[in-house]
Amino acid sequence: MAGDIGTARLIGPEFAGRREESARLTGLFRVVAEGGVATVVVGGEAGVGKSRLVAEFTRGLDARVLLGGCVELGAEGLPFAPFVAALRDCAGEVPDESRRSLAPVLPVLGPPETGEDARWGLFEGVLALLGGMAAARPVVLVVEDAHWADASSLDLIEFLVRNQSAVPGSMIMVTHRTEETRRGQPLRRLLTGLDRVPWTTRLPLGRLGRRAVVSQLRGILGREPDPLVAQEIHRRSEGNPLFVEALAETGTDGVPSSLEDLLLSTVDRLAPDPARLVRVAAVASGPVRDDTLGLVTGFGVDRLSVALRAAVDAGVLTVAGDAYVFRHALIGEAVYHGLLPGERVDLHARYAKALEDDESALAGLAHHRYEARDFPGALTAAFAAARAARKALAYTEQFQLLERVLQLWEVVPDSASLLGIDHLTLLEHTVEVALRAGEHARGERLATAALSETDQSEGVRVAVLLEQRARLRSQLGLPEALEDHRAAVRTAPDGHPARPYLLNSLAARLMDVPDPEAREVAQEALTAARRAHDEVAEVPALITLAVLDARLGDLDAQLPRLARARALAEGMNTPRLRLRALHAESSLLQAFGRLDAAISTARAGLAVARETGLARGCGHEHAIDLVGALISSGDWDEALESAEHALELAPPPTHLAHLLCLKGFLALQRGDLDAAAASLHRARELAGEGGTFTQGPLFLARLEADLALAGDRPEEAREVVRQALTSPFILVSNRFTWPLLVLGARAGFTEPMPEPRVAGPVQRAWSLTFEAERSRSRAAWAEAVDAWEELGQPLRIAQAQYGLAEAALGAGDREAAETAIRRAAGLTELLGARLLGDRLADLARRARIPVTSKPVPRFGLTPRESEILRLVADGLGNREIAERLFISAKTASVHVSNILGKLGVSNRVAAAATARRLGLVP
Secondary structure, eight states: OBTOGGGSOOOSSOOOSOHHHHHHHHHHHHHHHTTOEEEEEEEEOTTSSHHHHHHHHHTTOSSEEEEEEOOTTGGGSOTTHHHHHHTGGGGGGSOGGGTTTTTTTOGGGOSOOOSTTHHHHHHHHHHHHHHHHHHHSOEEEEEEOGGGOOHHHHHHHHHHHHTGGGSTTEEEEEEEEGGGOOTTOHHHHHHHHHTTSTTEEEEEOOOOOHHHHHHHHHHHHTSOOOHHHHHHHHHHHTTOHHHHHHHHHHOSSSOOHHHHHHHHTTGGGSOHHHHHHHHHHHHHOSOBOHHHHHHHHOOOHHHHHHHHHHHHHTTSEEEETTEEEESSHHHHHHHHHTSOHHHHHHHHHHHHHHHTTOGGGHHHHHHHHHHTTOHHHHHHHHHHHHHHHHHTTOHHHHHHHHHHHHHHHTTSTTHHHHHTSOHHHHHHHHHHHHHHHTOHHHHHHHHHHHHHHSOTTOHHHHHHHHHHHHHHHHHHTOTTHHHHHHHHHHHSOTTOTTHHHHHHHHHHHHTTTTOTHHHHHHHHHHHHHHHTTOHHHHHHHHHHHHHHHHTTTOSTTTHHHHHHHHHHHHHTTOHHHHHHHHHHHHHHHHHTTOHHHHHHHHHHHHHHHHHTTOHHHHHHHHHHHHHHHHHHHTOHHHHHHHHHHHHTTOOOHHHHHHHHHHHHHHHHHTTOHHHHHHHHHHHHHHHOTTOOSTHHHHHHHHHHHHHHHHTTOHHHHHHHHHHHTTSTTTTTOHHHHHHHHHHHHHTTOOSOOOOOOOOSHHHHHHHHHHHHHHHOOHHHHHHHHHHHHHHTOHHHHHHHHHHHHHHHHHTTOHHHHHHHHHHHHHHHHHHTOHHHHHHHHHHHHHHTOOOOOOOOSGGGOOHHHHHHHHHHHTTOOHHHHHHHHTOOHHHHHHHHHHHHHHHTOSSHHHHHHHHHHTTSOO
16 A cells, blocks of 8 residues: 555644654665665554654655555464565566566565575565666655564565665565563564664654643643643543543543553453453552552462553553553453442452552542442541641642542531531641632632631631632632622721731732722731731731832832742741742743743742642742743743643633643744634633633734734724723733734724823833824934833833834835844844744835844754753753753653754763853753
């Protein structure tokens, strides 16, 4: 089936996470196209995308592609099956003298030769046939699923590879399932031998990381996937693309029926003891040690060892440290779902018995007791496990365990005496943990339930619950949040120690709405805190007042106040307040154009959130700060990486909408209008028309107007701006208002627009750009260019240079226009700002101005790669780089590989030496 790649199963429309592997194949084919040879062995588990990789690589390749696959019959039938398929269309190219020799792989040629030399004649004939093809055009022979190959096919593969030097311009690709290639099998021996052939390359295909899974889901769904759904699909699929597709189609519950045969094919072939062991392991729901397996199965040591060896050799279980896990979690799920109900209950009871004295396995004990229908035992174990999770700062796990306790409370008599706690107190604890864990929707429902149980005469207790529900509702973008804050303050009596905290929470909320009351409330909170000598309550008041005063334009006067707030929070070991101080500082630094300091502070916030177990509860705020500052500084690759990382934190709807707007902005500037529109659509779904975070309506309107202008729809852009100007938030935070006003002016909006006060150099640059858009004068644009250059924001510089070029052309000054266009073009090339780059090219073409691109940095290193090169030169490994930059170790590894390739060196030591010699690092 020559060149018939179209029959390969394609896992969704998005080919995700295979950039490095594709680059390696492209590099090897370059050698082949220049007259060399290459053999590539692609190994990976079933469903990992081997066929997809081959299909994507060979699609559009300037080569003759011969594709053949093996069938699951092994040596018992269909000899030479992959070659029969691959060479089927080549019969007309066989010389007359070779027709009988090649008949075993081309039956259409007639009866094959017989005799002692027939096999040798066949092998030489296939080699000669490939040589004839390769003389005219590079040839790629693909043998798929070699784990099912018959013995004759394996012999022919080995012959062709070992003699491939006689066929210059040829590439041989062999794919196989790693779980089917075990010790002692013929393919295993063949591959070991091929490793010694100098032109053979092993290309292992691993599972996808979370971001690649999200990218695949985006392609399947045609929109941005819900982060929690994406997280669950990644967890269950473990990055196997086929499993991702099946779970996306059928939902996240249960095992897709389309996968059951594949998942259980190896399990069904096990002998009774290993099969029993696998069923027991499936009930463990995670890693399980051999001593636990022995207790649950009742197997003796020798019997257990034999069964474990069989299960591991069959590729069903694999060793993970001192425990065993399923090679793929979905195999365990499929086995578990195949158990009879009574069998499940019995095995869970056996596990509970085996774990009851293990203090480190409290969560597992609670789970097994629950599934064994021992509800009182599950209640006490879950409560104890929740306390242990709290000590470990594992707030998400603690919240899940407390939810299980609340569930069991309804069915276990006298739960209060068993736990030593009443139901309302349990609810209050769970609401508090929900805030730490970022479980805002469920926490809000629990807070409402707690309020319904609370005696309204207990004013402080009611007030605290109202304040907690207000914060939860605020994160969810619910308009009732502000009234909850006000009610909490009204309910708490004057002079009570809780009152400063309630006032602080209200003041923080009032900062984000069009209400001048925030300063008064914050000052009242500060006074109350100092009167009570409560430094903890003083910190948030200091932060709020510093932010409000900085918005008036003098950041430097407020930085010491923020530094004091942060120092107090650190000294009192209150991480949430420390995080709030870092967030406020980073946000303000970005607003005033101090991008390096903003980036550093945002990274510090992310580090603190991670170290204190608050990444899901607070980390998304710092991630938004980081992404925004990176976009402004021009490091768009890192900005996108950071945005994807932030999505892993499952941010609440309002912050998720903000992140999607930032991603949409990047996609738009890079020329991907469809991706930008998809991000905008999902953000609008999340935020809704009544979104209550200050910048929300303005951010959404800004992206929508930008998209409309990019699509040459100025009327639509004007209408978007018109609607946004009616928002009550329009003058709350001027840093988000000015960009929208600029877009309105660019779209030709002629109606009266508010002119906010200018606070700081960034707002000054925006106001100058606004005036330039309205006047279209050279002088105005020159001022805007100067303002943005002082701030060092490359996209804004380039946009202002474009405006200056247009104005210069209008004034007949071609020389000034050419200078502006060239400067802007150099910046857009460095940024990858295709949208503006295309506009510049069009302007230059219409003005008949030749544009030569500004040279890219030496060796083509991106800003992100230059940063990583500095860390490599400092001696950091991939994991250390990943931790420092908040990226995955795999992403760091890809960057390092790219750096080595661009510098033309083979290892990290050589890269560091070369970088220092050439002045690329200090």
